[in-house]
Amino acid sequence: MLKDQVQVSETFKKQASKSIVSIALFVIVYLFLIVLAVGLTALCVTGGFMLIAVRPGLLTILLGLGLASVGLMVLIFLLKFIFKSHKVDRSHLVRITAKQEPKLFEVLQEIVTEVGTTFPKKVYLSSDVNASVFYDSSFWSMFLPIRKNLQIGLGLVNTVTETELKAILAHEFGHFSQRTMKVGSYVFNVNQVIYNMLYENESFDRMIQTWAEISNYFSIFVLIAVKIVNGIQWVLQKMYTFVNLNYMALSREMEFHADEIAAHVCGGEPLQNSLMRMSLAEHAYTEVFNYYERHFKDNFKSQNIYQEQRALVHFYAKESQLSFVKNLPQVHLSDMNKYNKSKLVIKDQWASHPSLEERVERLQHLGIQYDNALDRDAEVLFVDIEKTQKELTKRIFETVAYQGSVKVLDLNEFKTSFEKEFLESSFDKRYNGYYDDKNPTAFDLDDISKRQEVIEDLFSQDNCNLVYHFIGLSNDLEGIRQISLGGIDIKSFDYDGIKYTKKDCESLIVILSQELEDLKTKIEQIDKNVYSYFRSLEAEDNSSSVLKEKYTRYFEFDKSLEAKEDIYNRLSEAVQFINYTTPFEEIESNFRGIKPLEKILKANIEELLADESLKGILTEEVKTDLEKYISKNWIYFIGEQYRDDHLQILFTAMHQYMYVLSRAFFTLKQDLLTYQIGLEKDKVVNA
Structure with a gap:
């Protein structure tokens, strides 16, 4: 079984231990706060009764009750999460069974057997460009066995091959095999407790406000209780950071481990291809919805958003001159980073997943290759994919409140309309993307020298790259300024392959600011040359x-x-x-x-x-x-x-x-x- 063959790394084990220790520390801190609150309550109640007993009267009764309420309010604050119910919204999901989709479930069973894990409790379809594992997490799930559920997005199925989908599902079943998924259940519940005490305080606030309004004496003790609660919240915020930073580090290692399991099932290439195509698939999916949002007042409605998503994947791929294999675009890291000229590398401690570059590098390093020459579209795993797509499309548009008669667009109508709008909001291809993310720079139109240029040189790839270097450097400078000012809380970072610390920021900002000015001057000169060239063309034709x-x-x-x-x-x-x-x-x-x-x-x-x-x-x-x-x-x-x-x-x-x-x-x-x-x-x- 693969779960026994694929060994977890030492880093994985280390992060798992740190996560467990951080959760244990939270439990200790929380129990300590409870003990203190119980002690405070006992002390306040005793003090209140003694005050009343020493000198009975209206004033002492009010003061005694107010004093007793301080401890009770703090204790209620610490225990109120127990009475908060948490329901998972699954209205956007459609459950499927082996009877409905036998081919898909057959593949799922093959992966389960090969990986050596358990079959999902339930399998759901969603409209997303994603696949994921989730479980019914509750207070008791920290102590009892939990069965995981599998969610498969039709927006994902629509843009991958059969083997690529199998690789993605093998990745998810890799999570099924990880005993550290249990840690996620603990972290989830820890976060629920902390979130409840930090942000879900409406009923608690109303309760203490009502108590304070009974008497001015009570309001004094409410203020004391609020100060204590604020102190507890400060402690909880620190614990939230501590617990979650450790778990995020573990989560990234879990992703690497699940990727390795997927590579052993299908080879590394199918997972790489699907991961690199994911952003294109998501962009196309989002743009379909943006189109219908723009045309809400036209009462446009989709017949099948997934066919439209697929059409836009092809459209954008052709616009970007991507190659196609098995009727799907092949996206490479060089394509994804074509316009990203940033040299600043900051490790995102809050990221639940490693970067795409890190995942692809790990998969390539494994070097596991299988023959997938007979691969087909993932849609073949479904009995009637078009019917399923239309049903989910219908569910999505059910909540839209149209005014008047609705026009359902077929695929050709959508493509024609979308491409027309795209061209109307685009610039001529001969500009080579030079103006896509920049505007003409202001300069003195009368102070222009004539130059002999050709349009291919003006909008060459080198000149276009200068624009994206300028954008990347501007963003890098802002990031380094944030590090210098403490807006980004890190000890060190990499810039252009060299490690720097926070104290290096000031000198680095000076150097990069000068580089930015030099780039700005070069781009301004290109803009002047562009104007000079086209002004000369205009003068040749007429004197306007x-x-x-x-x-x-x-x-x-x-x-x-x-x-x-x-x-x-x-x-x-x-x-x-x-x-x-x-x-x-x-x-x-x-x-x-x-x-x-x-x-x-x-x-x-x-x-x-x-x-x-x-x-x-x-x-x-x-x-x-x-x-x-x-x-x-x-x-x-x-x-x-x-x-x-x-x-x-x-x-x-x-x-x-x-x-x-x-x-x-x-x-x-x-x-x-x-x-x-x-x-x-x-x-x-x-x-």
């Missing part, structure tokens, strides 16, 4: 200055955009208080404080509404929302209540305001780049 006008308008809008967005950001931050319990006087003061910001926002909205060039963006709905907001001064709080209807008018206007700004900016950029590349096409035609 349309290109200069488009650049000027774009630069002016870009310059004003930051201030316009700043108003939105400041106003958003200023109204955050409505999400928290706030005294009435403070609420009224806060709303008075946002009036100057609203005045600027309304002026900006009026300017946008008057701009003739934005007519295509200002739909009737957008105009109505914006005009309604600027039509009067809305009152957001009256008496002791928020005016939710008026707040909704404000928030809707803010959303539409940002929508108009972003669309206006993109439209200007697209118009400029479309006209610009059109000059090159005109040159080709004239030639």
